[in-house]
Amino acid sequence: xxxxxxxxxxxxxxxxxxxxxxxxxxxxxxxxxxxxxxxxxxxxxxxxxxxxxxxxxxxxxxxxxxxxxxxxxxxxxxxxxxxxxxxxxxxxxxxxxxxxxxxxxxxxxxxxxxxxxxxxxxxxxxxxxxxxxxxxxxxxxxxxxxxxxxxxxxxxxxxxxxxxxxxxxxxxxxxxxxxxxxxxxxxxxxxxxxxxxxxxxxxxxxxxxxxxxxxxxxxxxxxxxxxxxxxxxxxxxxxxxxxxxxxxxxxxxxxxxxxxxxxxxxxxxxxxxxxxxxxxxxxxxxx
Amino acid sequence: xxxxxxxxxxxxxxxxxxxxxxxxxxxxxxxxxxxxxxxxxxxxxxxxxxxxxxxxxxxxxxxxxxxxxxxxxxxxxxxxxxxxxxxxxxxxxxxxxxxxxxxxxxxxxxxxxxxxxxxxxxxxxxxxxxxxxxxxxxxxxxxxxxxxxxxxxxxxxxxxxxxxxxxxxxxxxxxxxxxxxxxxxxxxxxxxxxxxxxxxxxxxxxxxxxxxxxxxxxxxxxxxxxxxxxxxxxxxxxxxxxxxxxxxxxxxxxxxxxxxxxxxxxxxxxxxxxxxxxxxxxxxxxxxxxxxxxxxxxxxxxxxxxxxxxxxxxxxxxxxxxxxxxxxxxxxxxxxxxxxxxxxxxxxxxxxxxxxxxxxxxxxxxxxxxxxxxxxxxxxxxxxxxxxxxxxxxxxxxxxxxxxxxxxxxxxxxxxxxxxxxxxxxxxxxxxxxxxxxxxxxxxxxxxxxxxxxxxxxxxxxxxxxxxxxxxxxxxxxxxxxxxxxxxxxxxxxxxxxxxxxxxxxxxxxxxxxxxxxxxxxxxxxxxxxxxxxxxxxxxxxxxxxxxxxxxxxxxxxxxxxxxxxxxxxxxxxxxxxxxx
Ligand SMILES: Cc1ncc(C[n+]2csc(CCOP(=O)(O)OP(=O)(O)O)c2C)c(N)n1
Ligand code: SF4
Ligand SMILES: [Mg+2]
Numbered sequence: 001x002x003x004x005x006x007x008x009x010x011x012x013x014x015x016x017x018x019x020x021x022x023x024x025x026x027x028x029x030x031x032x033x034x035x036x037x038x039x040x041x042x043x044x045x046x047x048x049x050x051x052x053x054x055x056x057x058x059x060x061x062x063x064x065x066x067x068x069x070x071x072x073x074x075x076x077x078x079x080x081x082x083x084x085x086x087x088x089x090x091x092x093x094x095x096x097x098x099x100x101x102x103x104x105x106x107x108x109x110x111x112x113x114x115x116x117x118x119x120x121x122x123x124x125x126x127x128x129x130x131x132x133x134x135x136x137x138x139x140x141x142x143x144x145x146x147x148x149x150x151x152x153x154x155x156x157x158x159x160x161x162x163x164x165x166x167x168x169x170x171x172x173x174x175x176x177x178x179x180x181x182x183x184x185x186x187x188x189x190x191x192x193x194x195x196x197x198x199x200x201x202x203x204x205x206x207x208x209x210x211x212x213x214x215x216x217x218x219x220x221x222x223x224x225x226x227x228x229x230x231x232x233x234x235x236x237x238x239x240x241x242x243x244x245x246x247x248x249x250x251x252x253x254x255x256x257x258x259x260x261x262x263x264x265x266x267x268x269x270x271x272x273x274x275x276x277x278x279x280x281x282x283x284x285x286x287x
Numbered sequence: 288x289x290x291x292x293x294x295x296x297x298x299x300x301x302x303x304x305x306x307x308x309x310x311x312x313x314x315x316x317x318x319x320x321x322x323x324x325x326x327x328x329x330x331x332x333x334x335x336x337x338x339x340x341x342x343x344x345x346x347x348x349x350x351x352x353x354x355x356x357x358x359x360x361x362x363x364x365x366x367x368x369x370x371x372x373x374x375x376x377x378x379x380x381x382x383x384x385x386x387x388x389x390x391x392x393x394x395x396x397x398x399x400x401x402x403x404x405x406x407x408x409x410x411x412x413x414x415x416x417x418x419x420x421x422x423x424x425x426x427x428x429x430x431x432x433x434x435x436x437x438x439x440x441x442x443x444x445x446x447x448x449x450x451x452x453x454x455x456x457x458x459x460x461x462x463x464x465x466x467x468x469x470x471x472x473x474x475x476x477x478x479x480x481x482x483x484x485x486x487x488x489x490x491x492x493x494x495x496x497x498x499x500x501x502x503x504x505x506x507x508x509x510x511x512x513x514x515x516x517x518x519x520x521x522x523x524x525x526x527x528x529x530x531x532x533x534x535x536x537x538x539x540x541x542x543x544x545x546x547x548x549x550x551x552x553x554x555x556x557x558x559x560x561x562x563x564x565x566x567x568x569x570x571x572x573x574x575x576x577x578x579x580x581x582x583x584x585x586x587x588x589x590x591x592x593x594x595x596x597x598x599x600x601x602x603x604x605x606x607x608x609x610x611x612x613x614x615x616x617x618x619x620x621x622x623x624x625x626x627x628x629x630x631x632x633x634x635x636x637x638x639x640x641x642x643x644x645x646x647x648x649x650x651x652x653x654x655x656x657x658x659x660x661x662x663x664x665x666x667x668x669x670x671x672x673x674x675x676x677x678x679x680x681x682x683x684x685x686x687x688x689x690x691x692x693x694x695x696x697x698x699x700x701x702x703x704x705x706x707x708x709x710x711x712x713x714x715x716x717x718x719x720x721x722x723x724x725x726x727x728x729x730x731x732x733x734x735x736x737x738x739x740x741x742x743x744x745x746x747x748x749x750x751x752x753x754x755x756x757x758x759x760x761x762x763x764x765x766x767x768x769x770x771x772x773x774x775x776x777x778x779x780x781x782x783x784x785x786x787x788x789x790x791x792x793x794x795x796x797x798x799x800x801x802x803x804x805x806x807x808x809x810x811x812x813x814x815x816x817x818x819x820x821x822x823x824x825x826x827x828x829x830x831x832x833x834x835x836x837x838x839x840x841x842x843x844x845x846x847x848x849x850x851x852x853x854x855x856x857x858x859x860x861x862x863x864x865x866x867x868x
Binding site: 010011038039040041043045055056059060061062063064065066068069071072073074075076077079080081083084101102104105256259260261262263266267268269270271272273274276278279281282283286287 | 310314436482483484488492495496497498499500501503520521522523524525526527529531532533535536537539540541542543544545546547548549550551565566568569573575659662664665668684699700701702703704705706707708709710711712713720721
């Protein structure tokens with residue numbers, strides 16, 4: 001069994017002191033240990049942003065892709081080797097701006113991938129511009145008068161978009177976050193865990209204190225029914241998505257299990273051999 | 288050799304009639320080449336399908352037509368001029384008229400009426416095919432056999448109905464054969480075991496044989512067939528096709544799969560290639576194998592989606608930001624398409640870099656004969672440097688990007704204990720860790736750019752056919768190389784010692800081979816389907832474009848014809864003689 005130490009690298013974290021991303025990293029490493037993951041069979045696909053640096057600090061097979069493209073890369077990894085535990089990790093810009101197309105289609109495709117979005121409502125790496133989750137009126141370098149656009153609501157989008165697992169965590173609430181990531185990894189199919197991960201440098205509005213005051217923990221609400229899309233949407237609408245916990249889950253068959261005739265063993269180890277009869281049968285259409 | 292053509296409105300079964308003629312002729316042992324005019328319209332509008340058949344390999348179109356099957360008057364008006372002494376076989380239902388001055392014999396058969404008598408107007412095409420069989424002296428039995436095979440699954444009645452229609456057409460023509468001024472007697476073919484397929488088919492079969500088991504794509508003409516073929520074939524061999532949301536996703540998914548050790552590909556055309564550029568840099572930077580087929584079409588932007596062009600070469604070689612090494616291979620025949628279809632995966636894994644298979648619309652879509660023995664399985668599969676296990680002492684982090692003598696670093700596939708590493712598009716040290724140290728940066732750039740150079744000892748990047756000391760060498764890639772081969776034959780017939788040269792690898796450029804192979808030629812004509820002479824530019828960049836070189840460019844969407852290339856070459860030689868005298 002791998003330990004927490006096994007999932008660490010020697011590299012020093014590059015994030016600003018106090019950045020929410022530290023908490024996401026810690027919870028992810030704890031969750032990996034808890035589900036019994038092994039570094040060699042874990043693949044982490046990270047995006048571009050402060051958040052995307054996370055792969056540098058986890059000992060596993062990591063690919064750090066272009067901005068916004070973690071999900072297609074994760075799909076490729078998963079299809080190449082179904083025995084791997086595949087996680088995609090990136091920021092809110094990566095997920096809901098440049099990567100929005102892949103996000104929506106990954107929801108309905110439902111491959112067995114765990115997607116952790118480190119949502120700080122701002123572009124951190126490029127030093128503080130408006131993000132798709134920034135609130136209207138949010139002041140940044142690209143919205144000096146305050147953002148005039150409505151924010152994206154990723155959780156409602158996910159529920160409406162056909163997601164089979166939708167959760168939200170908060171980087172300060174470690175046990176719950178680690179638990180949500182565990183449940184996401186254990187879910188058969190695509191799981192979205194949007195994580196509130198405050199940027200202490202470029203977002204003074206959505207601060208730790210602000211979240212601690214406003215976030216409601218759904219996991220502590222015994223009346224909440226997480227099996228209904230309609231009720232999930234209603235609750236998210238009522239709370240303006242300021243909730244944590246498992247929001248929606250439904251049993252599902254992952255994409256890769258539905259592909260006709262698709263190999264269960266890793267394609268990566270396939271020798272490419274085709275039986276002669278199969279080849280001859282194939283050529284018949286050209287006769 | 289006979290050139291047979293059928294024309295009519297799109298949606299009238301022109302394609303299926305052409306398919307029957309081409310397949311039957313091929314089964315008889317003739318070499319065939321079949322091409323269509325087609326447009327982005329789905330239904331309606333004039334369309335035609337032309338089949339050349341003969342006893343020698345045919346790889347290109349031609350202007351001349353011997354037999355024109357006309358299903359409407361428009362076909363006679365638009366295509367009649369190709370005839371020069373041939374026969375127009377027309378449906379009397381539209382009261383065909385031979386326009387004045389047209390050098391052809393018009394033979395009207397009541398095709399629609401015969402079809403109606405058989406109970407279905409749809410049978411008109413079969414009647415046309417039967418009549419064509421009689422006209423070309425092909426015999427009707429092979430057509431019966433083919434129809435039995437093709438429609439066998441639809442039941443005996445369907446087969447019977449089609450055979451009856453074939454028979455009616457055959458008989459009707461035979462009865463009026465005595466009125467024909469021209470008849471054709473093809474040299475009997477030497478029986479052979481050949482298949483009919485397109486370049487897209489050949490690439491897809493090559494990929495399949497080469498162990499590709501994942502195709503991530505987004506539909507685009509003229510590449511879509513590759514996806515559609517693989518989606519049909521993969522279930523029997525355990526592979527998967529994913530129709531992605533766009534080409535950004537397609538290429539990135541293929542790269543993810545390559546990172547994880549699968550042989551994965553995508554196939555696209557111009558607009559998709561543009562969207563893939565950033566990811567190609569990622570694959571080059573992370574040294575991840577990936578195969579991209581670009582079936583070139585008319586660009587830029589949406590350009591001419593259903594028209595022939597070869598204008599993506601520089602985009603494939605240099606596209607995207609920064610300086611990212613990639614291999615670009617260029618098949619020019621079905622045989623080479625199949626070979627490159629699997630070899631691309633070997634190259635991608637050996638060199639750990641993106642590999643393009645650069646084809647073009649004409650090569651991708653038009654059907655030709657190919658010896659079955661060329662399309663063999665199994666094919667050589669080489670996976671390059673992969674570390675499968677580590678000793679018990681795995682405490683040292685794996686150096687994924689270690690500097691080596693051949694600049695290729697051993698890689699590990701996810702799942703291998705002790706081989707974990709970070710693959711990042713950010714500049715990195717041998718360990719994979721991010722590094723912007725100047726010395727490391729320069730070494731890493733050199734490593735990536737140099738590692739692909741040894742490809743030239745693995746495959747011949749430039750091939751030549753014909754005399755070493757040629758009066759003229761025609762140079763091209765893709766379908767244009769095939770046009771050049773026929774043009775060279777025409778030139779040889781008029782006493783010019785013509786050779787053809789074609790690229791098999793255009794990036795990295797096969798400098799030495801190209802220099803030596805072109806050395807003995809007096810004149811060199813680079814024939815390309817683009818407006819800016821992209822191959823010529825590449826030759827210039829190598830410092831090899833001297834006064835012997837000239838270019839022949841075409842960018843109107845219409846493929847080159849061998850006779851036009853030959854004529855231009857003849858003029859070129861003649862005019863240069865005037866200068867020297
Ligand atoms: C194609 C492309 N466009 C722009 C950039 C510049 N860029 C890097 S990170 C980033 C935004 C990051 O924001 P987010 O995804 O929220 O991550 P964070 O830094 O906040 O964690 C941008 C625009 C890029 N790397 N690639
Ligand atoms: S800029 Fe913000 S998101 Fe980036 S490391 Fe600093 S605190 Fe974290
Ligand atoms: Mg952000």
